[in-house]
Amino acid sequence: MPTPRESTEHLADRLLAEIARRQPTCGATRVIAIDGPSGSGKTDLARILAARGDAAIVHLDDLYPGWHGLDATPPMVADLLGAIAVGEVGTAARWSWVRDRPGLVLRVLPQPLIVLDGVGSGAGVVRPFLNLLVWVDAPEAVRHDRAMARDGDTYAPWWDVWAAQEQLHHRREQTQTHADVVVRT
Template sequence: MTDGTELDPDSGRDLAPGRDLDRASAALRALSPSCGPVRLIAVDGHAGSGKSTFAARLAARLDAPVLHLDDLASHEELFAWTGRIREQVLLPLSRGEVARYHPYDWNLRAFGVPRELPPAPVVLVEGVGAGRRALRPFLAALLWMERDPEESWTRGRHRDGPAQSEFWDGWTVAETRHFSEDPSRPFADTLVRECPGGYELLAGSPVTAGPNQFITERDSARTRK
């Protein structure tokens, strides 16, 4: 007879953080729609912080499509894509219509043929700046990847290799400027911390987190043990 705790058979590590994704998925489905019929969930954080991987795992549990902000940005407009996302994505979804956006090809340096994004019950938007002030009115919840910028950028540089070194030099300056002018973390409902075996989901700031915060202070204390 067991107490229900799941352990990694090799390390004996408690895998409770992995179950947090299941609890989070259920809580996100229960939120009120925020963009027409859609519960729009943002996953924000520094470049290289693990947003894409986390969003993919969360999307699999939610059976939800993911919009990657890399598809809306460009070399000339690293953060000046708010008009594009509003017209191509947010307004159609708010009307319950299929959104059609033109993904950017970072090799060809051009926007491609339209890609469809359905008004699913839950849609994830993932990328640096997903929680910016222009998007927050359309969000049901904002999740922030809790990893500091230097560590995140080091991971990103390692992932992309020396060929992208010059791009990263410019990116880190642009990202620093963006978050200094339009921070996301103070408005996060939930902080996501990667850990062995899964993720910790911690409560956002009690001052700024709104009614859509779905990880309680009690939950936060429990995950830190």
């Protein structure tokens, strides 16, 4: 029986093989988006994909403008990818969670493969740039436990606020319906 790490690595290999068969949709760049609710396992999969595919990774956690900023993020990602699609450096303002304000600018060079990691990466405004949209999900209790283990002291007071935004966003965007691949962790 494979370990969870082996399962994720096998999945990553299958996703990379699939994306290699597809023509780039963001200029000369192929883009994989890993979307789904908090604590579902998006970042673990994104890191493995980026490492195995020699790809840049864009963590949307670096971009959300605060705990109420989910819906502001997909247009920023679309702008970043729009620049890459025409061969320019994509930029977006990082969010300083410590200072609760914009921070340093994230710069992403055009390259063969980019992995987007985070809630909103599969939003309608971003989809024209995507080669592959992966929806990752897990039972709510599992997701909650994972999120608290990862960011408990900071995240605990905001779990309900963020979860409500996720639910509204995903329902409106129909992200899971548009996914090429659905993964349960």
